[in-house]
Every structure is written in structure tokens, then in C-alpha cells.
Amino acid sequence: MSPGPDVPGTAPRAGGAPSGPGAEPPAPVLEARGLTHAFGAKPVLRGVDLRVDDGEIVGLVGPNGSGKTTALRILHRELVPDAGQVLLEGRDLGGYAGRERAQRIAVMAQEISGEVPLTVADVVLLGRIPHSGTFGSTSDADLQIAARALEDCGALHLARREFGLLSGGEKQRVLIARALAQQPRLLLMDEPTNHLDIGSQHHVLRIVRAKNLATIVVLHDLNLAARYCDRVVVLADGHVQSKGPPRVALAAHLVSATYGVAAERAMADDGITQFLFRGQEPEHGSSTPATSAIPFTKTPTVGATPPADTAQETTDDAHR
Numbered sequence: 001m002s003p004g005p006d007v008p009g010t011a012p013r014a015g016g017a018p019s020g021p022g023a024e025p026p027a028p029v030l031e032a033r034g035l036t037h038a039f040g041a042k043p044v045l046r047g048v049d050l051r052v053d054d055g056e057i058v059g060l061v062g063p064n065g066s067g068k069t070t071a072l073r074i075l076h077r078e079l080v081p082d083a084g085q086v087l088l089e090g091r092d093l094g095g096y097a098g099r100e101r102a103q104r105i106a107v108m109a110q111e112i113s114g115e116v117p118l119t120v121a122d123v124v125l126l127g128r129i130p131h132s133g134t135f136g137s138t139s140d141a142d143l144q145i146a147a148r149a150l151e152d153c154g155a156l157h158l159a160r161r162e163f164g165l166l167s168g169g170e171k172q173r174v175l176i177a178r179a180l181a182q183q184p185r186l187l188l189m190d191e192p193t194n195h196l197d198i199g200s201q202h203h204v205l206r207i208v209r210a211k212n213l214a215t216i217v218v219l220h221d222l223n224l225a226a227r228y229c230d231r232v233v234v235l236a237d238g239h240v241q242s243k244g245p246p247r248v249a250l251a252a253h254l255v256s257a258t259y260g261v262a263a264e265r266a267m268a269d270d271g272i273t274q275f276l277f278r279g280q281e282p283e284h285g286s287s288t289p290a291t292s293a294i295p296f297t298k299t300p301t302v303g304a305t306p307p308a309d310t311a312q313e314t315t316d317d318a319h320r
């Protein structure tokens, strides 16, 4: 199916690019053309086009394994595609030095790795590194920007806490604050609402909405996508299945076909489209694979010691 032309979105916006009769449309903050990538022999992206304008939130949705994270990795050059081009503010992304790129693109990490226990303030100040001087010293301006970012995310009170000891929801807010402290032109987020309770999911996306930044966000929850995104790009098996404002890209029949569920749309009190889902029975009977299709063999049972983690599980079970 052809996804058709990109149509400007309709979700509420805090501002955005100037428009009007005769106005020249501004260049997208980021544009990707024909992204194509395979891991080994497995094609994962097949000619994906994407763009995000200033002040716009674009939701990248699609079933598991459809290529969303791979696309996001390409958009900040963690991964170089087999074919296709990414333009950041009209310039090929490959032509930017790493530091220049980091000054413009913030990626909201899922976690912070490392052995050293960092405070929340340390974590947010990491976002200032692409902007800091030759010796990486922290200026008063950096401290103010970091504090403001934490405040915007409702997390200033956590500043002195050890990051690793925070709850999942607290960590998410701090990681958004870090991305905002980077003062990027483009914000990339991979499932920022993962593990969050419903109130925190909305809180996180409201923070992003209020920042009025060009943002591409991978989301699984189509109701959040419909509510917070100006436009949505639906990936399915590495293709763009549909794209446009949520009411267009997330038409019920498209959602049903893409996810294999019965989807109905309803209108919330505030006029935003929301979905109701009913799972569908698998078309071909039981999900148990035929024995001949199982791609591994049984381990011997007589006298065999189970692997350590299996043994642990069994022991734990005994105490439940």
C-alpha cells in the first residue's frame, strides 16, 4: 500500500514554524529518504521516508520487529544505512562531526551504563558535554540549564539522589531532563513511556509537547500517539504502511490490518481520537508449533544437571 503524501498534523501545538499564504515552507529539521538496511540477509528497512519539522512531534509506531529502533539508530548515525540519506537541517548527517551532531541531536537513552554511581545532577550535566569547553569544565550557565531542565521535568527535588536508586518513572524524567539540557534541535526517543504508570506516561509526553522541539518518538501505545503526535508514521515489516496526522495514519482499518487486532475508534471528550482494541483469534488454530518445526533438539534428561538459571528458578518456585 502506498502511504501517500505527508499531510500536516492537527494535534495541539505550543507553537511551530511560521505558515501562511505564499510563505516558503521551512526546511525540515530532519529528513530521511529511502532508508534501507539489512542485518545479514534479513532486510529490516525497505525504503523508509521520514521527516520532522520544527516544533513537531512525529510518532514512529508499528508492530514488534518492524524496524522502529533501527530507523531511530540511523537517524542519529549510531548505524549507517545500506542505502538512503539522512539530512539534518538540509545537510547530510554523515558530513557532521560527532560533536556537531551531538549539539543538535539528543537521544533519550533508556538507561545510563557505567560502574560509577552518578547523582541525578551528574546525569543531567552529561547532556551539557557536547557544548562544554576544551577541558569539559562545567560553567554556571551549564548548571542553570541543567537545573531548569530538571525543573521542567518535575525532578529538581531529585538532584542530589543517586540515579541508580531511582524508580523507573523517576529515571525517565531525569533522562528526559538530560536530553533537554543538551538543548538539541532534534529529540529522538525510543519508547520513553516504557514501564511508566498511566499518569507518568502522560506527564512525560506533556513535558515533551511543551518543549516545542522537533521530536521523533517511538511509541507502542496508539492512544498516546494519537493524543500527543502531530503526525504518525506506521512501520510494518520495514515499510511505511501509512503516515500523516493520527486521524489519517491511524485509521481503524489500517490499525486492524497492521496489528492483527480488531480496532475501533472513539472520540474522547476533548475531541482526540482514541482506540478500543479487541484481540483476534489466530487464524490457523493452536499457536503450538508442530514438533518438526522446532529448530532445536531436546537436552538429555537422564543424569543431566539443569543450567544454573533453570535450577535457580526451580528452587525459587519451591518457596512461592
Ligand SMILES: Nc1ncnc2c1ncn2[C@@H]1O[C@H](COP(=O)(O)OP(=O)(O)OP(=O)(O)O)[C@@H](O)[C@H]1O
Residues within 6 Å of the ligand: 039, 044, 062, 063, 064, 065, 066, 067, 068, 069, 070, 071
Ligand atoms: N544488531 C542487530 N543484529 C541483527 N538483527 C537485528 C539487530 N537489531 C535489530 N535486528 C532485527 O531487526 C528487526 C527490527 O528490529 P528493531 O529493533 O528495529 O524493531 P522494532 O520495531 O524497534 O521492534 P520492537 O517494537 O520489538 O522494539 C528485528 O527482527 C530484530 O531482530
